[in-house]
Amino acid sequence: MSMDKTGFVSVGAEIEDEVMPDRVVFSICFGGSFDTKEACLNDYNADRVKVAAALVPFGLDDELTCRGYACYARTTRRKATITGYSYHAYGTIAASIDAVDVAAIWTALNTCGSRADMSVGFDLADRRAAEDALIARVVKRARNNAQALAAASGSKLDGVKHISYNSQLGSMDRLCYASAADFALGAPAGSADSKVTVLEPEPIEVECSVDVEWWLE
Known part of the structure; x- marks a missing residue:
């Protein structure tokens, strides 16, 4: 994060989280x-x-x-x-x-x-919603950091001068592949449970970063 002498404060922030598939x-x-x-x-x-x-x-x-x-x-x-x-x-x-x-x-x-x-x-049924939730959190973090900088310089935050963001959502987690010829995925072939497959979803990683500039009063 950085400050300059042109009347605004520039702050960057990022957040990583995991979302369970639905x-x-x-x-x-x-x-x-x-x-x-x-x-x-x-x-x-x-x-x-x-x-x-x-x-x-x-x-x-x-x-x-x-x-x-x-x-x-x-x-x-x-x-x-x-x-x-x-x-x-x-x-x-x-x-x-x-x-x-x-x-x-x-x-x-x-x-x-x-x-x-x-x-x-x-x-995720609504991948965009997962990104939007993270964007709200990362912007709040950036604002808190900007307020700390503004207070340290004896100023207050005004309106947003510029904001940009980048988000990345992990790909769909594929657990099992099978054909009619090799359906023995849950246990060793020939065992009593060879046709029982335990399928548990893994969390999907979500990342978001923002760069925000606030005018100073």
Whole structure:
């Protein structure tokens, strides 16, 4: 922090904190390779039906959102002959952590017969709100520091001359990845509890810094 002789005080402050996630996000990567485009589309639709059916007991079948379906030809090295077709698409299911049994949904998805690769992670439903809460705290800290400087110089704070901030919110915490072929994430393969996965969200780091200039009276 610094003061100059032009009638204002300039103060910087920063705060780091952790926020517990309140939303769980299941991500699904559909894909496969077949002889025809029609077979690719049929497989995709069949896999979507399996995933949606697995979500019915939890009331989340309508929350399945799919996007980005793409089908492309596989060719020989010289691209002279089409050898088949492959496709991929993505799906997500998001829900409030407090409203669902995360482990039960994860198990249901991975045992529904779908060949899709899946992952589960935790995030914030309103990431902006977490940043805004931290901004309020860091501005208050900056103001307290500025008031101390102003008092030491025999002045008082007036209005804000300039303010800028920078905030950073950690990425979504992804805990588990699985495919239909390797669903044994909670315990060693073959054990009695091999299909029980403990999923606990980790705090998300939030950082915010501000630079503020106040006019002095």
